[in-house]
Amino acid sequence: MECIIIKEIINVAKSSIPPFEEYCEEIKSIWTNHWLTNMGEKHNALENKLMKYLDTKHISLFTNGHLALEAILKVLDLNGEVITSPYTFASTTHAIVRCGLKPVFCDIEPDYYTIDVNKIEALINKNTCAIMPIHVYGNLADNEALEALAKKYNLKLIYDAAHAFGVFKNGLSVANMGDVSMFSFHATKVFNTIEGGALTYKDEALKQKIDLEKNFGIPGHDKVVYSGGNAKMNEFQAAMGICNLKYVDQNIEARGELYNHYMQRLGGKQGIKLCKPQANVKPNYAYMPVLFESVNRDVVFEALKLNGINARRYFYPLTNTFPCYNFTADNTPIAYNVSKSILTLPLYADLSHEDVDRVCDVIIKEL
Numbered sequence: 001m002e003c004i005i006i007k008e009i010i011n012v013a014k015s016s017i018p019p020f021e022e023y024c025e026e027i028k029s030i031w032t033n034h035w036l037t038n039m040g041e042k043h044n045a046l047e048n049k050l051m052k053y054l055d056t057k058h059i060s061l062f063t064n065g066h067l068a069l070e071a072i073l074k075v076l077d078l079n080g081e082v083i084t085s086p087y088t089f090a091s092t093t094h095a096i097v098r099c100g101l102k103p104v105f106c107d108i109e110p111d112y113y114t115i116d117v118n119k120i121e122a123l124i125n126k127n128t129c130a131i132m133p134i135h136v137y138g139n140l141a142d143n144e145a146l147e148a149l150a151k152k153y154n155l156k157l158i159y160d161a162a163h164a165f166g167v168f169k170n171g172l173s174v175a176n177m178g179d180v181s182m183f184s185f186h187a188t189k190v191f192n193t194i195e196g197g198a199l200t201y202k203d204e205a206l207k208q209k210i211d212l213e214k215n216f217g218i219p220g221h222d223k224v225v226y227s228g229g230n231a232k233m234n235e236f237q238a239a240m241g242i243c244n245l246k247y248v249d250q251n252i253e254a255r256g257e258l259y260n261h262y263m264q265r266l267g268g269k270q271g272i273k274l275c276k277p278q279a280n281v282k283p284n285y286a287y288m289p290v291l292f293e294s295v296n297r298d299v300v301f302e303a304l305k306l307n308g309i310n311a312r313r314y315f316y317p318l319t320n321t322f323p324c325y326n327f328t329a330d331n332t333p334i335a336y337n338v339s340k341s342i343l344t345l346p347l348y349a350d351l352s353h354e355d356v357d358r359v360c361d362v363i364i365k366e367l
């Protein structure tokens with residue numbers, strides 16, 4: 001039997017953190033003014049910086065991305081059915097269900113794993129109120145086709161853009177697509193505020209409603225005008241965001257170089273499929289998905305693990321197969337097969353090129 005000496009463990013992701021001294025410097029003023037949360041100076045500064053970075057006119061920060069998603073569904077006062085894809089993180093489907101809406105699952109297209117815009121129209125009926133596509137792995141859903149459908153049938157278009165921070169298409173920021181986009185700033189995402197999230201939107205009138213929703217419906221002292229929840233981003237989260245934002249461009253660049261290295265080693269190999277760059281898109285290299293067409297995905301997953309490499313079965317299982325629901329994957333066969341055949345490989349800014357080779361060596365041996 002071959003004896004495997006495990007070097008350092010390589011995980012699928014590693015949270016970006018700024019130099020320790022920079023974070024300490026950023027939070028110093030919190031000790032002077034004793035303002036820890038409730039739309040403080042750090043929160044407001046981060047909103048302004050993100051409006052610039054994401055090139056959006058309106059933004060609201062949240063304690064996490066999931067609550068941002070629930071907040072917008074409540075604020076828009078939606079009823080009925082929401083067309084979405086099951087090829088996503090639990091959050092997307094959970095948010096729809098937890099807001100009393102019914103998810104209607106549309107299959108994905110096989111190249112970028114985003115919702116198949118050609119299959120949406122058949123699912124629209126008089127109860128449909130919104131479409132919630134996901135920019136899976138930072139790959140953009142077909143925003144032009146989605147916009148046209150939303151307009152034709154008068155539906156709200158709400159993007160789960162949790163993976164797509166900093167992505168632009170023909171100069172258009174992902175933050176300006178559809179009615180609303182939700183971003184996640186969770187520790188494992190391209191840009192993080194430890195936990196955190198945001199909504200970006202076009203309608204200025206939404207700002208007041210969203211900000212009431214995340215703060216108990218309280219507009220000021222001695223007033224409660226709406227039965228809102230609590231989903232405010234605190235000052236320590238915002239300070240982390242202010243520090244991390246300074247490094248996000250260089251991190252995305254480093255991710256891009258590692259992505260190219262993976263493409264060089266794995267591209268064109270029999271039995272695997274990679275996501276090619278999308279036309280006219282400035283990507284963020286959030287994830288490195290690899291689809292295994294001939295070998296068993298779980299065999300590769302275990303081989304990597306034996307070699308100290310933690311890849312991730314992402315997204316698996318599909319949200320419409322969760323035992324907490326009574327849905328089915330019968331109408332989403334492409335998503336079902338992709339979910340059984342895909343792995344995301346380690347990718348983060350300071351992953352070394354030697355480590356990329358280590359991962360690729362194990363995979364190539366299994367093909």
Ligand SMILES: *Cc1c(COP(=O)(O)O)cnc(C)c1O
Nearest residue numbers: 064065066089091162184185186
């Ligand atoms: C991370 C993520 C979310 C939820 O964001 P949190 O900030 O963790 O609450 C929602 N959708 C997708 C696709 C995600 O990856």
